[in-house]
Amino acid sequence: MHKGKGMKFVGDSRVSAERKSTIPKDYSEYPGRTEAFWPNFLLKEWLVGSVFLVGFLSLTLAHPSPLEGVADPTTPGYIPLPDWYFLFLYQLLKYKFASQAYVLLGVIVIPGLAFGALLLAPFLDNGPGRRPHQRPIAVGMMILGLASVIWLTYESAAAVDWEQRAEANKPIPASSVEIDKEDPGYAVFESNCLACHGEDLSGGAAGPSLIGTEYSAEEIADIAKNGIGSMPADQFKGTEEELQQLVDFIMSVNEQAK
């Protein structure tokens, strides 16, 4: 770079007044078949980006993002779960050697060593060779770490019944449903269903919310008598008339919630 006396600038700025040639080096000075980034290669990147975007938007449309009921610290028996990419850390704390008396091992030491090594990888693996077989220790450690993360995530996720979880925690705007406790159906509900499905039909630890259910009246009557999924049969003990009142009541609450 030209410096010192005799340099001319634009006004009092530091921009050089002399026009330097800015023609790029000839392509032949680069090895192999190079390509100009602008605009040739950028156009290809653009195409890859478009295909990616279509896939991404399809995912977004096919699976609306989940939203559970409003946060309520008094919810009984709620099993907390972090986002999937934190599951491995969460699962680690469930092992005996990483919890209770050894919790520091699970919270600081193991993740600290793993992520510290990742951060300092260029200094730990400082040999000249770049090919994986030239640095077996670094590559081995990475594969081991990766395998543990995948295994821990799998262990954690496999133990969860995701569909049941989503079903039990559907969002209900609190204000929109008023339960008519004078309804004869509510008395039937109180003596047969309340223990699991909650005082305001919003579900509990053992049963999902009955508000927002997609079952028809006949199906609800059938479920009350014969059970479904983890719900045992014969939960409803009463007459046909009471069953009718119960179903009408649940349907009317759902009608209101729409």
Add this chain to the structure above:
Amino acid sequence: MLQKVYDWIDERVDITPIWRDIADHEVPEHVNPAHHFSAFVYCFGGLTFFVVVIQILSGMFLTMYYVPDIENAWKSVYYLQTQVAHGQIVRGMHHWGASVVIVMLLLHTLRVFFQGAYKKPRELNWIVGVLLFFIMLGLGFTGYLLPWDNKAYFATEVGLNIAGEVPFIGDYLKTLLAGDVEIVGAQTLTRFFAIHVFFLPGALFALMAVHFILIRRQGISGPL
């Protein structure tokens, strides 16, 4: 006309070197999937950036409706999800983008690692990249609380308790994040909002700038 405008600006601010750094350079053969299909692994970094841009844009639109307050946070998200035109799509993009960006980051990290591309002289850029990964995880953690639903609340409580286990500074760390040693509440939500929307994105932009400047200065690592 356009050339004249360019020349006028260039005479005063000398933009040609900047333009060359950003756009006018060579793409070597070994990273070009048009020549070697396996070079698609070099797309992961760019796609990560692409998803980050999606996150920034969708996040900006989300803040038009979101209210960081325990009374209204969930209601505003529910309203956005059920009433606002295309609100479900914008929130969906932000939600799924948060997962996709982690996947792309992981793939990009693995590509760089297994090619040994972090070796001299690129050690610094690897460190910046790993810090970017941490920031992204921080964004995921703080963003998870913001809808203020049960899932968010209980997961955050667990996360904060884990932070509280850190020796000596555990309680301070918890107070810094949540506003209180015990309570996960109104202050926690506003603090997580501030961290998610201002602090971490600020650090993210600064580190991304360093990451890209270093790439341009050092060039892409050569073929194996």
